[in-house]
Amino acid sequence: xxxxxxxxxxxxxxxxxxxxxxxxxxxxxxxxxxxxxxxxxxxxxxxxxxxxxxxxxxxxxxxxxxxxxxxxxxxxxxxxxxxxxxxxxxxxxxxxxxxxxxxxxxxxxxxxxxxxxxxxxxxxxxxxxxxxxxxxxxxxxxxxxxxxxxxxxxxxxxxxxxxxxxxxxxxxxxxxxxxxxxxxxxxxxxxxxxxxxxxxxxxxxxxxxxxxxxxxxxxxxxxxxxxxxxxxxxxxxxxxxxxxxxxxxxxxxxxxxxxxxxxxxxxxxxxxxxxxxxxxxxxxxxxxxxxxxxxxxxxxxxxxxxxxxxxxxxxxxxxxxxxxxxxxxxxxxxxxxxxxxxxxxxxxxxxxxxxxxxxxxxxxxxxxxxxxxxxxxxxxxxxxxxxxxxxxxxxx
Amino acid sequence: xxxxxxxxxxxxxxxxxxxxxxxxxxxxxxxxxxxxxxxxxxxxxxxxxxxxxxxxxxxxxxxxxxxxxxxxxxxxxxxxxxxxxxxxxxxxxxxxxxxxxxxxxxxxxxxxxxxxxxxxxxxxxxxxxxxxxxxxxxxxxxxxxxxxxxxxxxxxxxxxxxxxxxxxxxxxxxxxxxxxxxxxxxxxxxxxxxxxxxxxxxxxxxxxxxxxxxxxxxxxxxxxxxxxxxxxxxxxxxxxxxxxxxxxxxxxxxxxxxxxxxxxxxxxxxxxxxxxxxxxxxxxxxxxxxxxxxxxxxxxxxxxxxxxxxxxxxxxxxxxxxxxxxxxxxxxxxxxxxxxxxx
Numbered sequence: 001x002x003x004x005x006x007x008x009x010x011x012x013x014x015x016x017x018x019x020x021x022x023x024x025x026x027x028x029x030x031x032x033x034x035x036x037x038x039x040x041x042x043x044x045x046x047x048x049x050x051x052x053x054x055x056x057x058x059x060x061x062x063x064x065x066x067x068x069x070x071x072x073x074x075x076x077x078x079x080x081x082x083x084x085x086x087x088x089x090x091x092x093x094x095x096x097x098x099x100x101x102x103x104x105x106x107x108x109x110x111x112x113x114x115x116x117x118x119x120x121x122x123x124x125x126x127x128x129x130x131x132x133x134x135x136x137x138x139x140x141x142x143x144x145x146x147x148x149x150x151x152x153x154x155x156x157x158x159x160x161x162x163x164x165x166x167x168x169x170x171x172x173x174x175x176x177x178x179x180x181x182x183x184x185x186x187x188x189x190x191x192x193x194x195x196x197x198x199x200x201x202x203x204x205x206x207x208x209x210x211x212x213x214x215x216x217x218x219x220x221x222x223x224x225x226x227x228x229x230x231x232x233x234x235x236x237x238x239x240x241x242x243x244x245x246x247x248x249x250x251x252x253x254x255x256x257x258x259x260x261x262x263x264x265x266x267x268x269x270x271x272x273x274x275x276x277x278x279x280x281x282x283x284x285x286x287x288x289x290x291x292x293x294x295x296x297x298x299x300x301x302x303x304x305x306x307x308x309x310x311x312x313x314x315x316x317x318x319x320x321x322x323x324x325x326x327x328x329x330x331x332x333x334x335x336x337x338x339x340x341x342x343x344x345x346x347x348x349x350x351x352x353x354x355x356x357x358x359x360x361x362x363x364x365x366x367x368x369x370x371x372x373x374x375x376x377x378x379x380x381x382x383x384x385x386x387x388x389x390x391x392x393x394x395x396x
Numbered sequence: 397x398x399x400x401x402x403x404x405x406x407x408x409x410x411x412x413x414x415x416x417x418x419x420x421x422x423x424x425x426x427x428x429x430x431x432x433x434x435x436x437x438x439x440x441x442x443x444x445x446x447x448x449x450x451x452x453x454x455x456x457x458x459x460x461x462x463x464x465x466x467x468x469x470x471x472x473x474x475x476x477x478x479x480x481x482x483x484x485x486x487x488x489x490x491x492x493x494x495x496x497x498x499x500x501x502x503x504x505x506x507x508x509x510x511x512x513x514x515x516x517x518x519x520x521x522x523x524x525x526x527x528x529x530x531x532x533x534x535x536x537x538x539x540x541x542x543x544x545x546x547x548x549x550x551x552x553x554x555x556x557x558x559x560x561x562x563x564x565x566x567x568x569x570x571x572x573x574x575x576x577x578x579x580x581x582x583x584x585x586x587x588x589x590x591x592x593x594x595x596x597x598x599x600x601x602x603x604x605x606x607x608x609x610x611x612x613x614x615x616x617x618x619x620x621x622x623x624x625x626x627x628x629x630x631x632x633x634x635x636x637x638x639x640x641x642x643x644x645x646x647x648x649x650x651x652x653x654x655x656x657x658x659x660x661x662x663x664x665x666x667x668x669x670x671x672x673x674x675x676x677x678x679x680x681x682x683x684x685x686x687x688x689x690x691x692x693x694x695x696x697x698x699x700x701x702x703x704x705x706x707x708x709x710x711x712x713x714x715x716x717x718x719x720x721x722x723x724x725x726x727x728x729x730x731x732x733x734x735x736x737x738x739x
Contacts, residue, residue, distance in 0.1 A: 042701075080694065085555045086652045090451070097444035110554030114650055117557050121573070179554040182547070206544070207553065 030072045033329050035060070035319070036095030036124075037078035038088055039105040044208045045083045045233040047263055048130065051308040052105040053078055058300060058309075059316035069320045070327060076100070083107050083207070085114035096124040101331050104315055108207075109133030109179040112145075119144035125331035127338075129315035130308065132257070133179040134187065134390070137358040141394035144331060146338050146357040148315045152180070153390040155257050155278045156187035158363040158383045162276070163195045168225035168253050170200045174215060174239070175230035177204035184230040184257050192228075200224050207235060212242045219248060229256035236264045244271045260368050262306035265375055272368045272375065279364040279377050281310030281347070290346045307377075310346060318343045318352070318359065350385065356394035360385040419595070426591045433583030437576040447575040452687040453582040454644045456680035459667035460589055461636035463679030466668060468602065468629045469521070470609035474529055474661050475536025479634035481656035482509040483641030485543060488558040488651045489550055498561045502642065509638035510631045517630025521623050533658055540656035555652025558645060572646045582643050586680065589636055593676050596632075605629055666704075670711050672718020681720050 037056050040049035060074045068074060077100050081088040088111035092103055101124040106112050112131035119126050120143060128136055128147040132155070137147050150158075171192050175181030181204060189199050201222035203215050219227060227248075231239050236259050243249045255276035262283075265272045283294045283304040293313065297305045305313065321344065323329060326337035340354035345361075352359050365381040437446050462476050483505050490501035520531055543549060550556040560569040571577040596602045608615045608622045615622050645651055654660065664683075671682020689707060693700035715722050 080700075084652070084654055085553075086648075086650065086654050089648060089650060093447060094444065097442075097447060108554075110551075110652075114555060114557065114652070117559075117649070177544075177547075177553055179551065 030070070031329060032073040032075050033069055033320075033323055034100040034102065035074070035076040035316075036092065036098075036100030036103045037076055037105040038081045038091040038095060038103065038111075039078060040083035040107045040233075041078070041080040043081075043083035044235055045107040047233050048107050048308050049080075049083075049105070051263070051306055052107070052130070052312045054301070055305070055309040055312035056105065056316060058297060059313050059320075061300070062296065063316075063320060070324045072323070072329065074320075078105070081106065081111060083111065085110040088112075089114050089118065092124070092126075093118070093122060096122040101125060102127070102319060102329075102334065104129055104319070105312065106131060109136065109183065112136050113140055113179060116140060116142045116145045119331075123331055125334050125338075127315050127319060129312045131180070133183040134393075135179065135183065137356040138393040141356050141396055143396055144335055146318075146335075146352065146359070148318050148352075148359040148361070149311050150278075150280055150361060150363050150388070151358060151390060152184040152187040152257070154361075154363055154388040155184070155280075156191040157388040157390070158278060158365050158381075159188075159255065160191050160195060162365055162381060163192060163197065166226065166253070169198055170222075170224050171197050171226045171228065172199070172201040172203065172219055172222050172224035173228045173230065174203050174205065174219060175228075176207050176232070176235055178207055181205075181230045185228070188228045188230075205231070205235070205239075209235060210238060212239045213246065216243055216246045216248050220246075224252060226253035226255065229254060229259045231256070232258040232261070232264075236260075237267050240264070240268050240271050240275075249275070260377055261308065262304075262376060263308075265368050265377060269375065275368050277366065277368070277377060279307065279366050279379055281307045281314070282364060282366075282377065282379055283310065284371070284379065285347070285364075287346070287348060289344065289348070293346045314345045314347065317345050353392070355392045356396075358390065360389055363388050418598070422591060422594055426587050429587045430584050433587070434580045436583070437579050443575055446579050448687075448691065450575050450579045450582055450647060451644075452684055453579065453586055454640050454647070455664075455667065455687050456683040457582070457586050457589060457643065458637055458640035459664050459671065459679035459683035460586070460593070460676075461633045461640065462661075462664045463668040463671070463673040463676070464593060464629065464633045464636065466673035467676065468597070468605040468609065469626050471521075471524075471626075472529055472665065473532040473536075473633075474658055474665070475532035475534070476633070476637050476664055477656050477658065477660040478536040478539040479509040479513055479637035480641035480644075480660065480664075481539060481543065481651075481653070482512070483638030484645035484651045484655050485550065485641075486638075487642050488556060488645055491561070492550070492556065492558060498564055502564070505642045506635060506638045509641075510635040513634030514627050514631035517627030518623060521626035521630065533661075536656065536658055536661055540653055540658070543656055544653040550651060553653060555650060555654075558649050558651060560646065560649060569646075573649060578647050582647075585639065585643070589639070590677055590680065593632075597676060601625065601628075666708055670708065670718055672715075672720035672722075674717055675720040675724060678718050678720030681723075682718060685719060 037053060039052045040046050056076050060076050063069050063074045077095060079091040079095060081091050088106055092115045103124055103126045107130050109131045112128050113136060115126060116136060126145045129149050132152045134151045134153045136145065137151060173185040173188055175185045185202050192199060201224060203218055205215055257278045260272050260275045260277045294304060322334045322337040326333040338352050339357060340352060342349055342351050347361050350359055350361050362385050363383045364379045366377050366379040368375055369378045371378050440446055458480055465471050465473050486508055487501045487505035490496040490504060491498050496504060516535060520528060523531060544552055563569055604620060605625050608625055612622050641655060667683040667686050668679035670686055672678035690700065690704060693703040
């Protein structure tokens with residue numbers, strides 16, 4: 001009995017102390033920075049979505065460990081979009097209206113394009129870290145939409161010197177039939193024709209396809225010497241495995257965008273060896289900022305950050321600096337701080353172009369090869385931001 | 397439609413009140429419901445909730461269209477999303493491509509799907525059972541494939557944003573995209589549809605369709621043509637689905653091929669079953685329950701489809717007439733009690 005009373009008294013004391021602490025905290029702390037992460041957790045690009053979540057989780061953890069951003073606690077909340085544009089719209093609206101107005105993490109370009117015109121009406125802000133379609137910062141650009149990852153036009157400019165020195169004359173494209181695949185195919189075709197190549201086919205495949213055999217046969221029939229593959233996540237793995245079985249990978253040159261990434265190469269093993277591709281981020285990049293990031297990541301996860309994790313983390317870096325610069329978490333203020341600003345990132349000091357809200361970043365190209373005893377995409381060519389600055393086609 | 401309907405109009409159950417007072421009661425209930433809908437945005441403080449409710453009501457309208465088909469025709473459709481999608485696409489494509497004025501586009505968006513469904517109904521209505529389900533699935537998916545593959549029409553898989561004109565029928569179109577003003581609009585439309593369907597079910601025509609549903613052959617035997625009434629129900633059901641698709645497009649300002657996909661037809665059917673299609677407002681109730689169940693489950697876990705699946709199993713096993721059936725069952729003893737007290 002007396003024990004219980006004692007416990008009760010202690011409990012009361014703790015409660016009172018907590019109440020005091022909370023009261024004091026509330027008096028001092030600024031409003032938290034709340035980030036909404038609508039991403040694909042169960043669709044074709046679920047693997048990419050999980051990488052996005054992990055990078056956001058890491059960046060939020062790191063920021064809070066360091067006492068927050070601009071004295072603010074950082075919080076995030078994620079919802080599944082299944083990579084479907086209409087779901088993305090619903091989930092994003094929900095996040096913004098629930099008080100998570102800074103949106104980041106959508107995978108498919110169509111998702112980004114679907115929410116872009118709504119951001120002003122919902123009073124949110126969207127930072128693309130994965131969407132490739134040129135339109136997002138091109139003819140569909142919006143005041144409240146920013147992109148820190150490279151767009152397809154920049155990736156196409158990156159492969160241009162490589163394409164010029166290749167001997168293969170006839171090229172075909174195998175791409176997913178969404179805004180990303182269509183845009184990338186267009187950009188590649190223009191670049192290839194500029195480099196004196198002939199396009200012999202553009203094959204568009206619905207996302208989440210299981211049987212690629214008919215498409216592989218079409219590619220073979222087209223007589224292409226080389227193919228540009230625009231498939232990611234589950235599609236990339238299925239296509240690569242079947243292309244190997246049908247002897248396509250061994251008979252022609254294969255290059256791609258978001259095709260042979262850190263994770264797909266891990267899943268594919270030897271099948272992926274020798275495939276060329278755009279590399280938007282690699283943990284092997286030799287800069288002080290990147291090394292610090294990779295070291296911190298390793299202590300937390302005991303693994304290297306993947307390309308999508310790196311790109312998402314870069315987005316978080318840019319966002320945090322915009323909060324510091326503006327001293328605000330209001331989407332309108334963040335937008336002003338982002339537009340035309342310069343940011344310290346794991347890829348160096350980069351500028352967010354004011355005209356179209358595209359971050360001018362360096363880009364990389366390489367091949368899947370042995371590195372430290374394991375297969376992974378290895379950088380063979382680096383393009384500086386100046387070399388891959390896309391033309392402005394946005395009027396805000 | 398033709399013939400002598402008197403043998404079919406006697407109210408089922410032989411309740412104390414005549415059809416006239418029944419209709420008055422219905423209209424009073426409807427007026428109360430509409431008033432509640434208009435008041436709702438002033439009572440609910442969270443914009444998120446008002447927006448979710450608006451989307452839920454659109455789902456409720458769509459589920460009602462599926463329910464009508466089950467209730468009046470005894471037919472299960474796996475292609476109802478075709479008319480939902482058509483409602484949205486006809487409107488959006490017409491104004492984006494400047495084929496029609498926005499007001500005409502709205503009218504076309506509900507009239508064309510109704511007409512298409514009526515004509516299809518003349519054929520499909522003759523086919524019962526599994527073949528019917530497969531045929532509706534095929535028709536629905538045919539539309540889906542067209543909008544999916546035809547990128548020039550509306551960006552294929554990525555969908556298309558629709559910028560509304562500044563005014564529609566003289567009203568500020570911003571009203572349609574603001575949750576606080578859109579909720580009363582969609583709610584009023586839902587109530588009107590439910591009232592309309594209730595009156596239709598009570599009418600000689602409604603009784604006739606139920607007779608056809610129960611026994612097509614016997615209805616023919618007593619001199620009714622059975623295909624035409626069935627086709628009219630297809631048209632009415634498609635009209636409501638198109639209204640739902642149009643309202644969603646107006647509210648979201650966005651269309652995508654998923655509006656046509658069979659999984660959406662399936663979802664609408666699940667809503668109708670959860671709610672109980674035997675009662676006119678059952679599917680709407682099912683849609684409401686499922687919408688918020690999905691929302692809560694989606695917040696709780698990324699494996700939310702499993703929770704929805706479990707719920708469906710539980711409902712079909714324990715509540716074969718859905719939640720509305722449950723409500724109705726608890727209502728009967730209450731009514732008896734009330735009646736006893738009154739006399």
